[in-house]
Amino acid sequence: MTEYAGAPGPTPHPPPQAAPQKAAPTPPALAIRGLGKAFGGRVAVNGINLDVPAGSFYGLVGPNGAGKTTTLSMVTGLLRPDQGQVWVHDVDVWADPVAAKKAIGVLPDGLRLFERLSGAELLSYLGRLRGIPTEVVTQRSGELLDVLDLTGAGDKLVADYSTGMRKKITLAAALLHSPPLLLLDEPLEAVDPVSARIIREVLHSYVRGGRTVVLSSHVMDLVEDNCTHVAVLNEGNIVAAGPLAQVRGDAASLDDAFFHIVGGRDIAEGGLEWLRSSQD
Amino acid sequence: MVALFAGLKLRLIRNRAMNRGGLGILWLILGVLAAIVVGGLVGLGFATLRAAPDAAPLGLASFFFSLLLAWMVMPLVAFGVDETVDPRRFALLPIPLGRLQRGLLVSSLVGYLPLANAIALTGAAIGLSRSWSLLPVALACVLGVLLMCVIGSRALAASMASLMGSRRGRDLGMAVTFALFVVYVVLSGAAGGARAGSFADSLAGSVGRVLGWTPPGALAVIPSDLDEGRWLSAAVRALIAVAFLVALWVWWGRALHKSLTTIGSTTEASAVAGGLMDADAVATDTRSTAQLMVGRDATMTWRDPMRRLPLLMIVMLAVGWPFLVTGSERSGYAVAFAGAMAGMQAATSYATEGSGLWLHLVAFADRARARGELWGHAIAAIVPGLVISLVGVLIQVVVRDGWSHLPGMLGLCFGAVIASTAAALFASAYVPYAVPQSRTSLFASRVPGQGGRAFAASLMTMLGGAALCIPVIVLVVLGETVDSMYAWATLVLGPLYALVLLWFSVRFSAERYLSRAPEILQTVSAGDRV
Numbered sequence: 001m002t003e004y005a006g007a008p009g010p011t012p013h014p015p016p017q018a019a020p021q022k023a024a025p026t027p028p029a030l031a032i033r034g035l036g037k038a039f040g041g042r043v044a045v046n047g048i049n050l051d052v053p054a055g056s057f058y059g060l061v062g063p064n065g066a067g068k069t070t071t072l073s074m075v076t077g078l079l080r081p082d083q084g085q086v087w088v089h090d091v092d093v094w095a096d097p098v099a100a101k102k103a104i105g106v107l108p109d110g111l112r113l114f115e116r117l118s119g120a121e122l123l124s125y126l127g128r129l130r131g132i133p134t135e136v137v138t139q140r141s142g143e144l145l146d147v148l149d150l151t152g153a154g155d156k157l158v159a160d161y162s163t164g165m166r167k168k169i170t171l172a173a174a175l176l177h178s179p180p181l182l183l184l185d186e187p188l189e190a191v192d193p194v195s196a197r198i199i200r201e202v203l204h205s206y207v208r209g210g211r212t213v214v215l216s217s218h219v220m221d222l223v224e225d226n227c228t229h230v231a232v233l234n235e236g237n238i239v240a241a242g243p244l245a246q247v248r249g250d251a252a253s254l255d256d257a258f259f260h261i262v263g264g265r266d267i268a269e270g271g272l273e274w275l276r277s278s279q280d
Numbered sequence: 281m282v283a284l285f286a287g288l289k290l291r292l293i294r295n296r297a298m299n300r301g302g303l304g305i306l307w308l309i310l311g312v313l314a315a316i317v318v319g320g321l322v323g324l325g326f327a328t329l330r331a332a333p334d335a336a337p338l339g340l341a342s343f344f345f346s347l348l349l350a351w352m353v354m355p356l357v358a359f360g361v362d363e364t365v366d367p368r369r370f371a372l373l374p375i376p377l378g379r380l381q382r383g384l385l386v387s388s389l390v391g392y393l394p395l396a397n398a399i400a401l402t403g404a405a406i407g408l409s410r411s412w413s414l415l416p417v418a419l420a421c422v423l424g425v426l427l428m429c430v431i432g433s434r435a436l437a438a439s440m441a442s443l444m445g446s447r448r449g450r451d452l453g454m455a456v457t458f459a460l461f462v463v464y465v466v467l468s469g470a471a472g473g474a475r476a477g478s479f480a481d482s483l484a485g486s487v488g489r490v491l492g493w494t495p496p497g498a499l500a501v502i503p504s505d506l507d508e509g510r511w512l513s514a515a516v517r518a519l520i521a522v523a524f525l526v527a528l529w530v531w532w533g534r535a536l537h538k539s540l541t542t543i544g545s546t547t548e549a550s551a552v553a554g555g556l557m558d559a560d561a562v563a564t565d566t567r568s569t570a571q572l573m574v575g576r577d578a579t580m581t582w583r584d585p586m587r588r589l590p591l592l593m594i595v596m597l598a599v600g601w602p603f604l605v606t607g608s609e610r611s612g613y614a615v616a617f618a619g620a621m622a623g624m625q626a627a628t629s630y631a632t633e634g635s636g637l638w639l640h641l642v643a644f645a646d647r648a649r650a651r652g653e654l655w656g657h658a659i660a661a662i663v664p665g666l667v668i669s670l671v672g673v674l675i676q677v678v679v680r681d682g683w684s685h686l687p688g689m690l691g692l693c694f695g696a697v698i699a700s701t702a703a704a705l706f707a708s709a710y711v712p713y714a715v716p717q718s719r720t721s722l723f724a725s726r727v728p729g730q731g732g733r734a735f736a737a738s739l740m741t742m743l744g745g746a747a748l749c750i751p752v753i754v755l756v757v758l759g760e761t762v763d764s765m766y767a768w769a770t771l772v773l774g775p776l777y778a779l780v781l782l783w784f785s786v787r788f789s790a791e792r793y794l795s796r797a798p799e800i801l802q803t804v805s806a807g808d809r810v
Contacts, residue, residue: 077645078638080798097645106642111635112717112808116583117576128562128572129643157583173639 027090029054029181029212030075035084037070044070046236047084052214052229054089054180057207059223059244060216061254062233063262068216069109071233072185075214076106088181102130105174107167109185109216115159119150119169122158127176137176144172149198164195171199175206182206184215188222200226220255230254234262281375285383289390311392319396323403333410337504338488340404341497344425347397348496351429352436371540381533388430401426408503417506421499424521428496428528435532438539493517495524563644566652573656581660587625587632591664594621598672609682612689613756615672619693620745622665623700627741628804629657629708630793634717635805641797650790657708658701658782665697688759691770695752698778700745702785707744709789711737712800714807727806748781 030052037045045067052058062068073079075086077093077100086093093100114122120141127137145151148168153161158169167187174182182203188196203213204226217223223230224244231241240247240261244254251257297308326343329336370380388394401422408418491497498517505514563569581587598618602611630637640653673689676682682689713734714727727734752774759767793800 076642078641078798078801101642101645104642106638108638110808111638111805112633114576114580114633114636114639116580121579125572125576126639126643129569129640129649131562131564134560134562 026054028052028087029056029089030058030183030214031087032071032075033085035071035074035086036082037067037074037079038082043236045074045081048233048236048238050231050238050241052212054212055207055210056212056229057203057227058212058214059227059230060214060233061218061220061223061230061258062216063218065235066233066262067236068218068233069185072183072214072216073108076104076108076183077101078106078108102177103179103181105177105179105182107170107174107182107184107187109189113158113166113170116157118155118157119161119165119172120145120154122169123172123176126173130177132177140176140178141172144175147198147202148172149195162192164191167191168195168199171202175202180211182211182213182215184213186217187215188217188219220253220258224248224254232258232261281379281383282386285387286390289387293391312395315392315396316399319399320403322396322400323406326400326403327406329404329407330409333504336407337501338492340408341492341494341500342488343404344496344500345491345494347425348429348432351433354433377533377537377540381529381536384434384536385427385430388434389426394426394430397426397429404500408500410504410507414503414507418503421502421521424499424525425496428521428525431525431528431532435528435535438532438535493520495521563649563652566648566655569649569652570655570659573653574659577657577660590621590625591668594618594625594665595668597621598668599675602672602676603679607680609680610685610689610760611680612673612676612682612685613692615669615676615689616693616696616749618672619665619669619696620700620742620749622668623661623697623702623745624704624741625665626657626661626701627704627707627737628713628715629654629705630712630800631708631715631804631807634715634807635801637801637804641801645794645797647790647794650794651786654705654709654786654789654793658705658786661701661704662697665701666694669693669697684764685760685767687764687771688756688767691767691772691774692749692752692756695770695774695778696745696749698775698782699748699752700741702778702782703744703748704741705782705789706785707737707740709792709796709800711740712803713737714804717807730803730806733803748778751777 028051030050032048032050034047034049035045036043036047048067048071060068060071070079074081074084075088075093077097081094085095088100088103091099091103114125117125123141123144124134124137127141128134132140142151145154148171150165150168150172153165158166161169171184171187174184184203187199187203191199203215207213215223215227227244229242230244230247232239232247240257247261248254248257251260293308297304326340329339375383402419405415405418405422408421409415488497492501498520502514502517502521505511505517561568561571561575563572581591595618598615601618602614605611605614644650670690670693673686673693677686677689711733713730716727752770755766755770755774759765759770
């Protein structure tokens with residue numbers, strides 16, 4: 001097994017109740033302890049700890065390759081961690097996957113769907129696969145397709161969906177069983193503005209109902225405008241986490257704060273001089 | 281520019297081999313050698329036609345026509361697996377269309393297939409040269425044939441680039457593949473049954489004379505026209521060939537221009553889905569999960585030509601193949617091969633949808649549904665397999681009057697269907713491998729880097745299925761040699777024994793899935809990137 005810098009070691013991790021945020025009145029919706037993953041010799045996620053308060057709209061931000069997708073994949077049970085534990089509403093995701101899968105809705109980035117089913121069929125199939133009665137599935141699918149503006153495309157095969165439509169139908173599938181926690185990987189990437197607005201409205205309505213959303217993004221404006229909390233991932237480590245205002249601190253924007261947290265650098269004076277020249 | 285394109289193509293071939301390591305280089309060398317040997321042998325055969333100066337032009341006219349047809353069909357059947365440089369890579373480079381077209385032509389002439397064709401056609405040129413003074417003309421003619429093949433194939437591929445990128449285009453490709461398979465089976469049967477009668481000879485002669493006026497066929501007849509002083513006929517044939525070549529060149533140019541300057545819509549002409557089968561099944565236990573899964577598998581098999589085509593081929597194998605391999609009243613036993621193939625359709629159960637498997641991973645993790653999923657895949661493979669086997673065996677029994685062998689035949693075929701399904705499911709869970717998700721041809725079935733894994737899984741499915749059938753085969757042999765009671769025992773015990781195997785396979789495979797689902801997902805997701 002790969003050794004992780006800063007990882008808490010081989011001893012069992014403390015349960016979420018004994019987590020750093022002891023003052024939280026209710027158990028966190030999501031608690032991560034010492035979660036780590038390496039691919040070959042490269043450490044993708046470096047033994048991270050994180051608590052996501054129930055009812056929060058939590059943004060997971062970081063540059064490309066920071067470990068956002070790897071983290072969410074391990075949290076959702078799609079990728080086995082090398083070490084660490086994950087609890088969703090006190091259910092250990094890897095020790096009790098049957099219970100955990102009922103508690104989470106997932107929208108991964110870049111994974112395929114059952115392409116030869118129509119959007120309506122996909123929802124019907126997945127709902128019934130989860131054991132939801134047919135009439136309930138039918139009613140919920142209809143409403144979701146309507147709210148997400150997919151009613152007209154319900155009979156189209158998923159293979160023929162645009163990127164925005166795919167995100168929306170995947171979100172519908174994630175919401176179908178009404179889970180208390182939604183985990184969304186880049187839910188608005190490559191999505192047209194109209195679809196993006198609809199998705200944002202659905203997510204806000206979901207959080208207003210007391211549920212929790214965790215989304216990953218590298219679009220700071222999106223996170224700043226929508227999230228109540230944020231965690232900054234860089235090179236597999238969480239370098240800042242907490243309420244949005246706390247992470248932003250004195251910076252003018254989350255973008256500025258992020259830029260300084262991850263150690264970005266401005267283009268040096270005199271750099272790329274040739275781009276400002278009219279000569280070839 | 282021309283040299284640049286030829287160099288680019290050579291570098292592409294070399295890099296592809298290098299990326300596969302030592303074995304890739306070995307395959308490259310073997311491929312070149314195979315092209316030389318096959319092309320040389322065919323060319324040698326054509327060269328011997330020089331001894332039959334009257335038959336050579338008509339025979340080679342048919343061959344040239346067939347060759348052009350084969351090159352034209354290739355992009356439809358195996359779109360995306362040829363070695364040609366993709367013209368869209370050059371879309372943003374400031375290269376004039378004419379120069380790009382000439383460069384692409386040269387790059388298309390570099391490769392195993394053009395090499396084998398060039399060698400074979402050189403032999404054909406010798407066969408067409410009644411006197412050595414005609415050899416330059418014959419060589420020019422076969423060069424024309426080669427150009428027609430390459431340009432025609434490229435023109436069709438460029439015209440169909442946007443169509444073949446769509447789901448409907450690929451459906452069309454699959455339909456053509458199936459049609460070719462049917463033609464192959466029918467022609468194989470006809471060739472086996474036909475004798476060198478005068479009718480066949482005269483038919484071939486008539487066809488050859490007609491094809492001699494088609495552009496590729498005309499090029500085969502020009503040397504003999506010149507030899508016999510039929511100047512006008514030779515001039516008309518040359519005109520036909522040149523005009524066709526020019527037309528192909530213009531068509532290719534226009535198709536190239538269109539493919540480089542337009543982007544096809546991926547959402548156009550979407551089919552309206554017909555509704556999911558078994559719409560009332562709700563997965564609450566193993567049985568209902570299996571029911572739901574059968575409905576989904578049946579729906580998606582019906583809609584996906586990549587899954588539908590193997591089923592159609594299995595029907596052909598069950599009905600047609602036994603007639604070809606044996607003429608005895610026991611021919612129904614040959615249907616067992618098709619039965620085994622039907623069971624093998626349950627292979628790669630977790631990989632069929634690529635990374636779409638995540639939808640199952642996040643939906644359930646309980647034993648009942650994991651088993652139900654596998655039972656569903658099994659039933660979706662077994663039911664059509666049993667029906668096809670039954671029909672295939674009955675046809676053989678009726679035609680060959682093999683009623684006394686019916687119990688043994690059915691027992692073997694049913695056992696083969698179910699046992700091979702058991703082996704296929706087991707391999708799906710224990711040796712999963714990725715299935716290319718955007719594959720546009722049946723011939724592109726493996727993902728780079730997983731060749732060994734795919735080979736091992738295929739071996740496990742095929743040899744495992746065959747090995748599991750050994751007790752049933754022993755019963756069949758006893759039924760044929762000792763006592764017909766054993767044949768009845770085969771009918772009852774064969775499927776029963778295979779069902780027990782399947783029951784164990786489902787249990788073991790489901791446990792494997794539950795314990796290794798994330799790893800299986802990682803493996804099969806590699807198919808998305810192809």
